Amino acid sequence: MFAKEGADVALVARTQAKLAAVAKNIEALGRKALVIQADLSKEADTATVVPKTVEHFGKLDVLVNNAGISPAGSLTEGTVLQAYDEVMKTNVRAVIQLTSFAAPYLAKTKGNVVNISSVVALRPCKNPELLPYFVSKAALDHFARCAAVELASSGVRVNTVKPGPVDNDFNSNNSLGDPKVIRQTLIDATLQGFIATNEEIGGVILFLASDKARSITGCNYVMDNGWTMVSHE
Structure with a gap:
């Protein structure tokens, strides 16, 4: 989303494959991406x-x-x-x-x-x-x-x-139970009956x-x- 607005982006995470995928999307928009693999x-x-x-x-x-x-x-x-x-x-x-x-x-x-x-x-x-x-x-x-x-x-x-x-993989990777059950529990706990997307937060x-x-x-x-x-x- 930042790249779409004209920003170059430094990406920091532990997983090289995910970093590479996001970097590829940024570069496809004509912007620069710096991949920094790090454990914060x-x-x-x-x-x-x-x-x-x-x-x-x-x-x-x-x-x-x-x-x-x-x-x-x-x-x-x-x-x-x-x-x-x-x-x-x-x-x-x-x-x-x-x-x-x-x-x-x-x-x-x-x-x-x-x-x-x-x-x-x-x-x-x-x-x-x-x-x-x-x-x-x-x-x-x-x-x-x-x-x-x-x-x-x-x-x-x-x-x-x-x-x-x-609705992202922070919940699907949760060690506390079945991701589908966790997702539905989260939906049921909201007033609106649905949960946010990454794009809305972004x-x-x-x-x-x-x-x-x-x-x-x-x-x-x-x-x-x-x-x-x-x-x-």
Whole structure:
């Protein structure tokens, strides 16, 4: 979607095949794609992302922090700390690290950051095994607000998109059960009776990253098909 609007894009993920497929689509639109294979749970990998991007493109306009994992762990089973440490490395620490590295370059371009959080940050966790994930997204939300305050004097905006259920492979790869059952459960939990698409979420990210949103910073955009308005007892 960014490439369609004329952007060159650095792509960061663990899976080479997926990176290559997206890069091919971007190049088919006449834009440049830089593939960076990295595991953002590893500090050394994360540290390479911004330098490689700036070296290749000469600047940085937008940072989209989208990587996220959801390991299971609960208080009563004694697995919460292991899951917490794992999820925080990717969902929060990597975001802070990338934003810190990106900030000087974004200040030069008057660019911005868009963080991908989740509506689970707004409600207590009903499934005990998802507690670490819920906590990580709440932490991410507050980091974004604090970062917006600190970076405002540099002309850098920081905003957050909070999806509810989305029809993508984050849910289909979930280790908590049958993907079809999980998908239907997510649909049933919404007010509208359907869940968002990647393109719908991407459209809001693109808006927040654009000059059309120049007056928006420190904000959380909820896109959840009414999930937060339905009782989940």
